[in-house]
Amino acid sequence: MSKIRVAVVFGGRSTEHEISLISSEGILKHINRSLYEVIPLRIDIGGHWFLQDTENTHDKMGTSVTLIQGEKGAAVLENGSGKILREIDIVFPVLHGVFGEDGTIQGLLKMLNVAFVGCGVLASATCMDKDVTKRLLRDANIAIAPYVCATWTHQPNFEKVEQELGLPLFIKPANLGSSVGVHKVNMKTEYESALEDALKYDSKVLIEQNINGREIEVAVMGNEKPQASLPGEIVNTAGFYDFESKYVSKDASSIHIPAQLTDEQTKDIREMAKRAYSTLGCEGLARVDFFISTDGTIMVNEINTLPGFTPISMYPKMWEATGVSYSELIELLIQFGLERFERELQLKIIARQVK
Known part of the structure; x- marks a missing residue:
């Protein structure tokens, strides 16, 4: 059986460029090479695409390329020569922030008619905008912070x-x-x-x-029938969970997985995570962040449709605690992307060529 050709796209133009590089290292390290042929694609901070010569995400060596529509899926075109270098079955965007999780690259990939991992255009754009997210959750009677x-x-x-x-x-x-x-x-x-x-x-x-209470997170994955992980809790000493707490200082915060909650709280927060995920039209994956106030009220803080995959990131750690290894998680996320792509091909929204 031929391997599925997976393009792992990382870098990007956002302020989270460096975090994307670290996240993609995790994907490249744990992806099952017996199932997948990996195609590393780097986007530099200027927005230029490169087919990497190595899988060292910080390596600036690579061939300048453009992504185009291929015979099946997408293709990597060498700039200048016009030569097709690789064919792609599915794209795994590991791009945090603007131009990565805001629906823009998702729209590009849909135009190229190629499968991709993660939420679609609308859910990505919706969850990226915290104001729009809160409005939709509020309309669905899901509690949010004022x-x-x-x-x-x-x-x-x-x-x-x-x-x-x-x-x-x-x-x-x-x-x-x-x-x-x-x-x-x-x-x-x-x-x-x-x-x-x-x-x-x-x-x-x-x-x-400001919500006095606890910060709880839940990892969610799936399409029509999402699954929720065991919750995790961030306990920080930095005042709030800022950039340094997340990525720099090892002493600024600690992580408890699973979170120390009652059985009823755990059940409620997992169900609420799936409800918020579905309300916003998420597919593939997302991390739902909560507050639990001192009076026990559970509120959704925000939803991240392309959460981190760094060595200290909550998303893969919560799934690992739930019984899904990092490699199994990648395999499931790729499968969800392929399933959605096949489902969407059945929709009668695209003009067919007349022979």
């Missing part, structure tokens, strides 16, 4: 926000991840500088109420 929005042209008065949400506040770009541009605000002087910084990364910013 918040207001600010934009380049409208920045709410501090006194009004304080009266509505209290202190401290959290300010974050609506369309970004890895805690980039996120600030905890305790006073007015911090409020203005935090807004100014967050608006450097996005034209829309969330101002959220």
Whole structure:
């Protein structure tokens, strides 16, 4: 049986470029080579694509290429010569942040008529925008933390926000991840500088109420019938789970998997994770992040459709605790992508050639 040709795409133009490189190392290390032929594709910070000469994701050596539609799936075209270098059956995008998990590359891959791992265009774009995510969850009667929005042209008065949400506040770009541009605000002087910084990364910013309680995460995978992992908990000493806590300092936070919850809480939060996943149209994979307040209220914080796959990332660790190894997880995610692609081929939305 011939191997499935999997293009692992990493790097990208977002502020999370370096995290993508580390995540893709995990995928490349654990993917089953007896089942898959791996094609490493790097996107540099300028948006240029390269077929890597090695699988060292930090290696800048590679051939300049363009992704085009192939006979079946996609193909890797060498720039300049016009030579087809590789054929692709499915793409595994390991791209965090803008141009990776916001629906843009998903739209490109759909135009190329190739299968891919993870959520589709709409769910990716929806979950990337934390404001839109919260609106849809709220309409589905799924609890969220109270918040207001600010934009380049409208920045709410501090006194009004304080009266509505209290202190401290959290300010974050609506369309970004890895805690980039996120600030905890305790006073007015911090409020203005935090807004100014967050608006450097996005034209829309969330101002959220601080929730006293616990931060719980659940890994979800699947298409029509999603499965939820055992929950994990992040306990941090850095004030909040910022960029350094996630990727730099080993002492800034600790992870408990499974989270120390009652059986009833574990059941409720896993069911709520699947409900939020389905409400937002997610497929393939996502990580659902929760708050559990001191009074026991469970609230969805946000949903990450391309969670990290680094050595310390919660998503693969939660599945491992649930009984799914890293290699098995990759295999399942690829299968979900292929199944969705075959299902969508049956839809009568594409013009057929007349012979």
